[in-house]
Amino acid sequence: MSLRDGRLVRRLKDREERAFREMVEEYGDRVFSLTYRMLGSREEAEDLAQEVFITIFKSIDSFRGDSKFSTWLYRVTANHCKNRIKYLSRRHDRDRTELTDQTEATTTGGPSLASPRPPLRPDKQLEGAQMEQMLQQAIGELDEEQRILVVLRDVEDLSYEEICAITELPEGTVKSRLHRARMALRKKLLKHM
């Protein structure tokens, strides 16, 4: 842990509000970006990023400095993201079931609620914002274990060493899962394009 981070952690343990603001200023974009890439929604990402910082502040006394502060912060963020994805997935399934039941009871036709995404336009060259949207959608279709590896490695550009420390997985496991994730993503993008 760097001296700067060491000082910051000491001040956080003293519950200095100014230190807290400095931490959010320093790491806010990284945490928000990760939550956004993992969840694909600004609202959810902002809410979750807030939860991450609140967790960090509440549990700062348990941080012993065995790893870099940023690694610990990423680990907390990754765990929050995985939990939120599971929660949203359960909620989505439940809502969809309820909506399907209601639809079956009240209508006989109309668009299918089971496929709410707008149709893709394979005849058009996707660029810029469209490409980003498509990538974000493809990332969102990966399971949470694959998603976190793709985002940490290929979007956030973290080293394998850091990713292993964050995920607490051996390097071989990270590499093989990441490979499968990349291949799955490639197939999804091909399908969309």
Add this chain to the structure above:
Amino acid sequence: MNGAPTTASHDEFEALLSDHVDGSLGADEKRRLEEHLATCAHCQAALAELRETMSALSGLNRVPAPENFDRDVAETIRRRSGGRFFGRRALGDRVPFELLALLALALGVALYFFLRGSDTGSLSPFRDEPEAPAIHEDAPNVVPRP
């Protein structure tokens, strides 16, 4: 047998593509893969698609946190904790009580010895009385006559 790669060998080589793009393949594996790629259009296409995918991913920019994000988080903490979360904690919260008690004891002992050894201290049990001046017989009478 025509020597064309089987599906099994495609899978085997595809598994190396990620490490190849990351530049983390060993020398032997790299040579084997490159030899295979030179003759296999299927794996060449897979490599090109993988590179394209990873390039697109690395082009995703970091998304900045919303404006006033730090203020919002601080506000949430304050609201949830009823304003008791922030603020420097008292010394006793940060330093263990045992350490404080030990320090207080050491300070007390040091103070005791300091006062005991001091000329003006009130704890010295046998403080020396000042000696009375000696009166010599041949000294002039210093008592004034009435």
